[in-house]
Amino acid sequence: MATHAALRANKPLVQCLTNVVSSNFMANVLLSAGASPAMVDNPEEAAQFARIAGAVLVNLGTPTAAQVESMRLAVASAHEAGRPWVLDPIGAGGLAWRGSVAAQLLEFKPAVIRGNASEIIGLAGLGSTSRGFDTSNDPAEAVPAAIELLSHASAVSASGPIDHVVGWVANGTDEPRPWLIKIAGGSAWLPRVTASGCSLGALVAAYTAVASDALTAVTAAHVHFALAAELAEATATGPGSFAAAFIDGLDAVDAFLITTKARFEAAPV
Amino acid sequence: MATHAALRANKPLVQCLTNVVSSNFMANVLLSAGASPAMVDNPEEAAQFARIAGAVLVNLGTPTAAQVESMRLAVASAHEAGRPWVLDPIGAGGLAWRGSVAAQLLEFKPAVIRGNASEIIGLAGLGSTSRGFDTSNDPAEAVPAAIELLSHASAVSASGPIDHVVGWVANGTDEPRPWLIKIAGGSAWLPRVTASGCSLGALVAAYTAVASDALTAVTAAHVHFALAAELAEATATGPGSFAAAFIDGLDAVDAFLITTKARFEAAPV
Amino acid sequence: MATHAALRANKPLVQCLTNVVSSNFMANVLLSAGASPAMVDNPEEAAQFARIAGAVLVNLGTPTAAQVESMRLAVASAHEAGRPWVLDPIGAGGLAWRGSVAAQLLEFKPAVIRGNASEIIGLAGLGSTSRGFDTSNDPAEAVPAAIELLSHASAVSASGPIDHVVGWVANGTDEPRPWLIKIAGGSAWLPRVTASGCSLGALVAAYTAVASDALTAVTAAHVHFALAAELAEATATGPGSFAAAFIDGLDAVDAFLITTKARFEAAPV
Secondary structure, X not given: OHHHHHHHXXXXXXXXXXXXXXXXXXXXXXXXXXXXXXXXXXXXXXXXXXXXXXXXXXXXXXXXXXXXXXXXHHHXXXXXHOOOEEEEOOOOOOOHHHHHXXXXXXXXXXXXXXXXXXXXXXXXXXXXXXXOOOOOXXXXXXXXHHHHHOOOOOEEEEEOOOEEEEEEEOOOOOOOEEEEEEEOOOOOOHHHOOOHHHHHHHHHHHHHXXXXXXXXXXXXXXXXXXXXXXXXXXXXXXXXXXXXXXXXXXXXXXXXXXXXXXXXXXXXX | OHHHHHHHHHOOEEEEEOOOOOHHXXXXXXXXXXXXXXXXXXXXXXXXXXXXXXXXXEEOOOOOHHHHHHHHHXXXXXXXXXXXXXXXXXXXXXXXXXHHHHHHHHOOOOOEEEEEHHHHHHHHOOOOOOOOOOOXXXXXHHHHHHHHXXXXXXXXXXXXXXXXXXXXXXXXXXXXXXXXXXXXOOOOOHHHOOOHXXXXXHHHHHHHOOOOOHHHHHHHHHHHHHHHHHHHHOOOOOHHHHHHHHHHHHHHOOHHHHHHHOOEEXXXX | OHHHHHHHHHOOEEEEEOOOOOHHHHHHHHHHHOOEEEOOOOOOOHHHHHHHOOEEEEEOOOOOXXXXXXXXXXXXXXXXXXXXXXXXXXXXXXXXXXXXXXXXXXXXXOOEEEEEHHHHHHHHOOOOOOOOOOOOOOHHHHHHHHHHHOOOOOEEEEXXXXXXXXXXXXXXXXXXXXXXXXXXXXXXXXXXXXXXXXXXXXXXXXHHOOOOOHHHHHHHHHHHHHHHHHHHHOOOOOHHHHHHHHHHHHHHOOHHHHHHHOOEEEEEO
């Protein structure tokens, strides 16, 4: 709730290096939720811009050679400047080239890795037989893979009917240990709208720019997203009207809704 | 109707190499109709992906040198693997470079060529004086050009107020001969929504992945498209509300609507 | 009003070399308003197409090296053929590479430069400290910078809550002198929809293809845009429903609305 207020107050600038299918919808998701999108993804400017952005999103949906170079420059620059960045490894488990790209990017320590269950499993087991674009896995099945990926990132999210997020939690003087947060809600229409998952990754990036830690950022983003989808479902008559209503919903979600409607549970793994 | 049921049951994976204007809308059209879009169009992955896709769409709307290379790799791979692919030759009759690209792609035998009347005429008469982006021709005028193009493809579609589709039909032991199918319906709002024609091409590709033959695939796709547009027109108040309602309509079209509302006629040419 | 009638009668072909975020929305804005979009932006075809287009839009939102080469070719071709073109210098004041690109493009004399206040200030003072993506400046603050840019263009527009446009006006035998036109209206939802400003630039380009002079074109485009936004605001419940209703509104704006609702004032500077 405090994190949501921080998003609205700060309107963080989010640099998105993303696939062509998602760019318009993603920008509208960020604008409506309360952030400022900027899709600067050429090699000439990517590093310079990453230093002024509040956070960086890297989405591997439709990479080109030039965009991949920009991704490397942007995350190196973000890493150096201490800016959080988020990796959305679409297809990295199933297509050889982007698998190797993802492996290289992981060296620059994303704050968050976000994908659907199959993508998280695919990323953790690069070189395995996963198709990579498959969405048949349940998020709960991805938890071991997500925990494995915590060696690279502060939090890892596998989204689905019930989102499963793992991340490091420091409690007083104890060693940080991984927690699992399960977030319910959303709508069955969401996966019927292209780039909805990609846009969730961008919203996670926006929240990393204002949250106290990565796990809080992911949770706040997923809750915001799920509540907007529930608002939209109440009026939608199909995937097209749902998409427009969902954008309306991202704007409408407020502190009262979050307090009364958010559904999630957290526990140490 | 059986073809529509096959689409819904199989949710074919459609690889789209398409123009930037269309990618988001096209992906939503495919998702809403019941297929699975994947816009993999870089040279590093295009061939690999074409082997696992159910069908491939190639749309020449905004080609880049890298994308054209990907198109060649994807259709060669699809051709070799026996996967159907669809060519949408936007502007190929009017712009020299993409005309030569289209001519090269034709060697890999698309299952279907889909365009508006001027594009079909332009593609058949490469080197002629057609502007290529002109949409002033009536689909009926494109029938001779479409028949000519049957030396390259199993079916050719010229869409417009009444879509005209020609394709090879084998009847028992007779030599296959060309038939003409005319499909009525749709909405005057459709050409006011950008990428609607492009998205029809993608839906045709989706149907080629599940239909018994190319002509059946084209007919089923055009009927599905036209009925969705009629549903949308009933509630739309302009091109923006129409576009959202059309996406809803693609999801809503079912066997009952197809049986009771589809309007088309077929005859040997 | 006469300019609006000319747009509807001529449906000018507008070549857009624009950022990936904007391409779909921009094309729908042009189609709905009454123009014909074509996003031809590869180096192989950009110059050829600029000779048949009614006007050219160049938007620096997400430039790539290849697209920048296309921009140079297109505006050189347009300049030579006497076609008007419009420059939308997104980020040119804040990012070094695109600043130098913008400076080179200015040599080919755009009919109109259109941006938000910060972009106009940034473009006039290339090399200054402006962030370039900042939208905090008020359009009134941009007027001196806009007047300075009249050495490169016939009209310069800084859009915002009240759009401020300057341009050369020739009155009888007097030397042309700059006038300032202020256009009120629009909606607070507009900046919450991504690519709305970019699309205004495209609509300006469409109007330059049919208007008697650049200042008239800009004014007509801004009025058309503002009235469509007002229509949309009456039914919208958030940025998503606003975007769809705004596209409907661009189609609905007619001579009667313009005559009765347009709000602007003009005076010599």
